Amino acid sequence: MNIDSIRNGVVIDHITAGRGMRLYELLGLGELDVSVALIKNAVSRKMGKKDIIKIDAALPLNIDLIGYVDPGATVNIIRDGQLVEKKELHLPEILRGVIRCKNPRCISSTEQELEQVFKLTDREKKVYRCIYCETKAN
Ligand code: ZN
Numbered sequence: 813m814n815i816d817s818i819r820n821g822v823v824i825d826h827i828t829a830g831r832g833m834r835l836y837e838l839l840g841l842g843e844l845d846v847s848v849a850l851i852k853n854a855v856s857r858k859m860g861k862k863d864i865i866k867i868d869a870a871l872p873l874n875i876d877l878i879g880y881v882d883p884g885a886t887v888n889i890i891r892d893g894q895l896v897e898k899k900e901l902h903l904p905e906i907l908r909g910v911i912r913c914k915n916p917r918c919i920s921s922t923e924q925e926l927e928q929v930f931k932l933t934d935r936e937k938k939v940y941r942c943i944y945c946e947t948k949a950n
Contacts, residue, residue: 822873823888824865829853831882832863838877838910841867876904880911880940905932907940911949918945 832850841848846869856862879901889897907930913920920926930940940949
């Protein structure tokens with residue numbers, strides 16, 4: 813893939829340097845049968861250094877997951893070689909299916925089919941709590 817010219821795909825830009833790999837893994841990009849480029853420590857005028865992920869396929873991505881890992885990132889949707897959408901991210905209020913509750917007695921741990929849902933309870937400190945048992949994430 814020519815990483816400079818994606819015709820149809822997604823570019824996750826302005827990732828805090830060092831977080832690109834974590835995003836890559838959490839998004840499951842390694843398991844996909846598409847061209848993906850992870851660029852580490854790219855020079856950025858605004859940030860000094862940043863990571864970039866380029867995906868050469870029009871995939872539906874979990875935007876909440878990206879916002880959770882790195883709320884400063886931007887997601888650019890490329891179609892026919894043109895930037896058609898630029899999404900500024902933020903910490904999502906609700907996380908669905910992104911992180912798991914650590915409480916072994918939580919109903920979401922015992923009932924496997926129950927969706928893992930966390931609610932943002934402190935935006936400044938980035939605290940999420942399980943909606944079932946209120947256990948803190950991380
Ligand atoms: Zn829980």
